[in-house]
Structure formats: structure tokens, C-alpha cells
Amino acid sequence: MGEIVAEDLQKTFVTPEGVEVVALDGINLKVRTCEFLCVLGPSGCGKTTFMNIVSGLERPTAGRVLVDGRPVEGPRQEVAVVFQEYNLFPWKTAAHNVEFGLKARGQSKAKRRDAALRYLEIAGLKGFEDRYPHQLSGGMKQRVGIARALAVDPEILLMDEPFGALDAQSRTFFQEELLRIYDRVKKTVVFITHNINEAIFLGDRVAVMTFRPGRIKEVVGVDLPRPRTLDVLETAEFASKRSAVWRLLREESRKAFEAKQEALVFGE
Amino acid sequence: MEAVLADRKTPRRARTRLTPKACALELARYGGPLLTLVLLWQAMVWWKQWPPYLLPGPLEVARTFSSLLVEGILLQHLVSSIKVLLLGSIAGMAVAIPLGFWIATWRPASIFFNPIVTVLQPIPGIAWIPLAILWFGLGRTAIGFIIFLSVFFPILLNTITGVRTINRELLRVARVMLCPLWMVVTDVIVPGALAYIITGLRIGLGYGWRALVAGEMIAATSGLGYMIFDARNYLKTDEVIVGMATIGLFWALVERVLLKPLEQRTIERWGMARAAA
Numbered sequence A: 001m002g003e004i005v006a007e008d009l010q011k012t013f014v015t016p017e018g019v020e021v022v023a024l025d026g027i028n029l030k031v032r033t034c035e036f037l038c039v040l041g042p043s044g045c046g047k048t049t050f051m052n053i054v055s056g057l058e059r060p061t062a063g064r065v066l067v068d069g070r071p072v073e074g075p076r077q078e079v080a081v082v083f084q085e086y087n088l089f090p091w092k093t094a095a096h097n098v099e100f101g102l103k104a105r106g107q108s109k110a111k112r113r114d115a116a117l118r119y120l121e122i123a124g125l126k127g128f129e130d131r132y133p134h135q136l137s138g139g140m141k142q143r144v145g146i147a148r149a150l151a152v153d154p155e156i157l158l159m160d161e162p163f164g165a166l167d168a169q170s171r172t173f174f175q176e177e178l179l180r181i182y183d184r185v186k187k188t189v190v191f192i193t194h195n196i197n198e199a200i201f202l203g204d205r206v207a208v209m210t211f212r213p214g215r216i217k218e219v220v221g222v223d224l225p226r227p228r229t230l231d232v233l234e235t236a237e238f239a240s241k242r243s244a245v246w247r248l249l250r251e252e253s254r255k256a257f258e259a260k261q262e263a264l265v266f267g268e
Numbered sequence B: 001m002e003a004v005l006a007d008r009k010t011p012r013r014a015r016t017r018l019t020p021k022a023c024a025l026e027l028a029r030y031g032g033p034l035l036t037l038v039l040l041w042q043a044m045v046w047w048k049q050w051p052p053y054l055l056p057g058p059l060e061v062a063r064t065f066s067s068l069l070v071e072g073i074l075l076q077h078l079v080s081s082i083k084v085l086l087l088g089s090i091a092g093m094a095v096a097i098p099l100g101f102w103i104a105t106w107r108p109a110s111i112f113f114n115p116i117v118t119v120l121q122p123i124p125g126i127a128w129i130p131l132a133i134l135w136f137g138l139g140r141t142a143i144g145f146i147i148f149l150s151v152f153f154p155i156l157l158n159t160i161t162g163v164r165t166i167n168r169e170l171l172r173v174a175r176v177m178l179c180p181l182w183m184v185v186t187d188v189i190v191p192g193a194l195a196y197i198i199t200g201l202r203i204g205l206g207y208g209w210r211a212l213v214a215g216e217m218i219a220a221t222s223g224l225g226y227m228i229f230d231a232r233n234y235l236k237t238d239e240v241i242v243g244m245a246t247i248g249l250f251w252a253l254v255e256r257v258l259l260k261p262l263e264q265r266t267i268e269r270w271g272m273a274r275a276a277a
């Protein structure tokens, strides 16, 4: 359970001025059950758009997404999301934030609390249950976000650049931590990032996206053994994967960069 | 890492509990400056030697205060005022808050009510007194109506702003979690708008209290405003000042034991507003 198939996904936005932006143009991708798939692409290539369609928050212009063979028509039980900017409820403690999805599913108070404590512990936040988000650091907030998504026991976990706001050191720490959690809970994970090292270190496969219109350029398999630790970063296999992916991504990053320059010159 | 995390101290609770010691401290903090004011007043009385009906001294007023208190008259008027205030403001909140939610979340309601609110809102509650007397006669209903109107608009406008400024992303979280509508209201919209709603309450209740006193001077037969006005008719200036002081002191008390703790327990605790120094 937890297989995702995207078929010819297209998404065109129309800006308020009536300009059409083709964000996704024919995404075909299959994510296997319990696979850790990283989606890698430059900023603005449509990663978040793709994730919103898979989670059911947005509808595609054309094409469809199947989860376990059934088309996605809206948010659904078996999919949980970790957002780019935490999105914790400031008025709920860490535990109550984690309980949110369970409360929405009508679980009893005691059961919810138990689950929340368990997942906070898995996320390394034992003892911080009763803190409010403003009393937590950025990394801790994101761990609450991860625990909140895990607590509903989804088959699929969608993560949109969850570590994007962290500094380089804590970032690697959290990557390792995430792998530890993944080895423990085994879900299908779609992890979005624009960081090559992160994608290769975490993923079973890395889907590289093109920049505008967004398509899947190539899916690269990463057969580094699990469980992985940061030592993997120093191996020759890692280095060769890294340069292979870098060659794929380089051109797209250049296009993204030029688009940004153009926008600066012509004033977007 | 755990050690590093544990080292981050829990931020000190901004909340000050009402222990006897804290009460004494608070009293001293208020007492000092207020006493200075009273001394200045006494100095004025000694210096100018005005007749008591123009400006009675603090001691005289204090005497009247205690005798009015002992006779129960002061309390009777205060309770009468509070009753009307409660009635009017509860009715105001009960209408303004749901209406605010509705206007903020449903565009047609916003389009319809926006012009109406814009025109009615600047009319002060007291300007409605003539109509209120015509419609309801002298007495509590008329005053209650004035309070209702005074409380209504600040709460309505703040509720609308509060709901509109809720972080959209949090609503998306609720959506992916398949959150039922009632829970979106209780767990996302109400707490998300609470900071503004409380501000609305603060402003609204303050307006209501002022409007109440003004209304009672004209349209009532009891209450603090009535007491002040009645005392003036008999040139009992000391009673006038007692009434005024009661109005101010009572509101300071409401602010301290009701409104401030409400903020401390909610938005300050959630880190949604800076604790006032």
C-alpha cells in the first residue's frame, strides 16, 4: 500500500492579469510502496505544485494521480503532508499539534495523547510536549510537523523542503534523523528538495525535474545501502551519483537563473 | 543534542498570579502615583480655598465615599450599572462575533454589510440616546441598547480583521487532515482570530462603559451616571467626585482582573502578542 502513479499531470495557472503560467507539463512518475523518492529541481520548477496535486489540495488541469490505483480527488486519509514552513498552530502545544489529525479523525482524548507522546518521542522531542511553538527552535518545530504527519499513520508522507529553512549543520543532522525515523516507520515518502546532496543521501531514487515547463527529466536510482549514516557522503559511489545528478540539474538551474535575471531586468 | 535542547530555558511565564504578595505589590505600584495625584488635589484645595461645592478636598470626598459605601447606596448604583453593562455587552458580543465570522468568510455578506457598517460605525453610542428614549422610554432597556451599539462595532470590525488575517496555510493543514467543519471553527478560526477579538472586546467594553455613564445621566433612574447627575442637582459635589472615582477605579479593576488575565492566558501564552511591559 502507498503506491503513487502520476499520469500526464498538467497544471496551468492563470495569474490575475490573465497571463498563463504552465507549471507542470506532463509529469509521469511512479512511486513504489515504501520507497523514499526525492524530487529534485531548481526553485520555481513546480515541485510544490506537484505535491499539492498529489495531496489533493489542488486539482490538475489535465492528467491524474492514482494512489493505490484510485484517482486522487481531494485530500485523503492515507496521505499526510509536512509543509515547507512548518505551519504549526501557535495556540496548540507540541502535543496538541501532533494530536490535530487524530482529533479530526474522531479519536478519543486518551488515545490521541498516547499517540502524540509516542510520535514526539520518535521525533526526538520527549519532554517538549507542553511547549508552544514559539518556545521551540526552527528545527524542533519541523520535527513537530513531522510527528504531526506521522501520527495519523499515513501510508504516504509528502515532505516539501522540510529542512529548507535550517542552516547547513542542523540540516545534515535532521537528514540523518529523518532516515532513522524512516527506517523505523517505513512509509512511502516523497521528499521535495533543491539540494543535490540531500536528495542522494536520503532517496532510493531521485527524480530530477526540468525548469518551466516542469517535467520529469530523468529518474536516477541511488543504490547506497541502508541504514545510511553521514559517512556515506564520503564514499566514491556517492561522489559519482552526485556528479551524474549534477550534470542533469546544471542545465535546469541555469535556465532558472536566467529566468530570474530576465525577471529582474524586465521587472516581473 | 538532548542536552543542548534541554539547555534552552523555558521562557519565564509573563503571567503574574494574583497571590497576596503580588496584590500588595500591584497596589503599591498603583498607589504611589495615585497618591501623588491626591496630594496635588489637596494642595489645590488649600491654596485656592474654593468653596466645597466647587472643589471639595480629598478627605471630605473620602468621608462621603465611606458613608455612601456603608449606606449601600454606592454599591447599589454600581451594581445597577454593571448589570446593564453586562446585558448590553453580552448581547453585543453574541451578535457581533458570529456576524463577524460570517462577513469575513462569505463574500456576499461582506459586500452587503460593508457600506452599512462604514456608515453606522462612526455614530457614537450616545447619539442614539434620543431615539433610544423614544423607543424604549427612560430606564435600563434604553441604556442597554446604547451599550449594545457601542460594544457592537469595535467587536465586529476586529472579528472580521481577525478572521481575515488567519494564516491561510493553517487552513490548508486542516484540509489535508480532513478536519470536519466544526473543528475548523473551534480549533483554527476562533483561536486564530482571538487576538483581534480580545482587542475588540477591550475597546468595545471601554466604549460601552463610557456610553453607559453618559446614558445614565440622561435616560436612567439609577446607576453611577445617574448618581453623579443627581448629586450635581443638589450641589453635592463630593458625591459627584465619588461617582467619578468609582467609575475609574472600577474599570482599572476590570482591566486588571478580567481583560489582562484573559490576554495572558491566551495570546501572550501562544506568543501571538508581546507582553506589555
Ligand SMILES: Nc1ncnc2c1ncn2[C@@H]1O[C@H](COP(=O)(O)OP(=O)(O)OP(=O)(O)O)[C@@H](O)[C@H]1O
Residues within 6 Å of the ligand: A013, A014, A015, A021, A022, A023, A041, A042, A043, A044, A045, A046, A047, A048, A049, A050, A194
Ligand atoms: N497560484 C499561482 N498562480 C500563478 N502562478 C503560480 C501559482 N502557484 C505557482 N505558480 C507558478 O508556478 C511555478 C511553480 O511553482 P512552485 O511553487 O510549484 O515551484 P517550486 O518548485 O515549489 O519552487 P520553490 O523551490 O521556490 O518552492 C512558478 O513559476 C510559480 O510562479
Ligand SMILES: [Mg+2]
Residues within 6 Å of the ligand: A047, A048, A049, A084, A160
Ligand atoms: Mg516550493
